[in-house]
Amino acid sequence: MREKRRNGRVTTETSVEDEIAHLRGLDLKGLRARWQSVLQRPAPDHLPRHLLFAIIAYRIQADRFGDLNHETRQLLDRTGTKESGTAMSARLVSFDQKRTELTPGTVLVREWDRHSQRVMVMPDGFAWNGQTYDSLSKVAFAITGTNWNGPRFFGLRNKEERLAKGEAPS
Numbered sequence: 825m826r827e828k829r830r831n832g833r834v835t836t837e838t839s840v841e842d843e844i845a846h847l848r849g850l851d852l853k854g855l856r857a858r859w860q861s862v863l864q865r866p867a868p869d870h871l872p873r874h875l876l877f878a879i880i881a882y883r884i885q886a887d888r889f890g891d892l893n894h895e896t897r898q899l900l901d902r903t904g905t906k907e908s909g910t911a912m913s914a915r916l917v918s919f920d921q922k923r924t925e926l927t928p929g930t931v932l933v934r935e936w937d938r939h940s941q942r943v944m945v946m947p948d949g950f951a952w953n954g955q956t957y958d959s960l961s962k963v964a965f966a967i968t969g970t971n972w973n974g975p976r977f978f979g980l981r982n983k984e985e986r987l988a989k990g991e992a993p994s
Contacts, residue, residue: 932978
């Protein structure tokens with residue numbers, strides 16, 4: 825535990841894991857009281873214990889580690905609208921592609937031949953073993969000596985995803 829100043833008062837900050845473990849031991853009345861202190865409003869009367877627990881635990885983690893970004897919140901807000909299944913599927917695929925784009929500084933790790941291989945995403949390619957390659961497939965070839973789909977080799981794609989997208993099985 826560590827002390828932290830907030831609003832001029834000294835409070836004791838516990839780890840998120842300890843706070844959630846404490847929540848598990850609370851009865852319904854205790855969870856309602858914790859809801860009031862975390863969310864600054866009374867708990868809804870209709871929520872059962874397991875939902876109170878889940879919402880409070882989420883809020884504690886989001887407050888400590890950060891909440892969903894704006895784009896994700898917008899996507900979730902739109903899921904309740906009367907949008908067709910096809911339109912929503914297209915939106916989700918587009919969102920997923922943006923989410924999985926590799927940004928410079930990302931480190932990909934793959935174990936090959938009992939050795940951990942680390943590849944860093946660079947603005948101009950992929951760095952491995954002191955060299956820069958222009959594709960993950962070339963890095964995979966350098967590591968294994970055989971042709972691989974680079975994203976698949978590094979676990980960024982798998983067969984089930986390709987089949988779900990309608991691609992031919994390999």
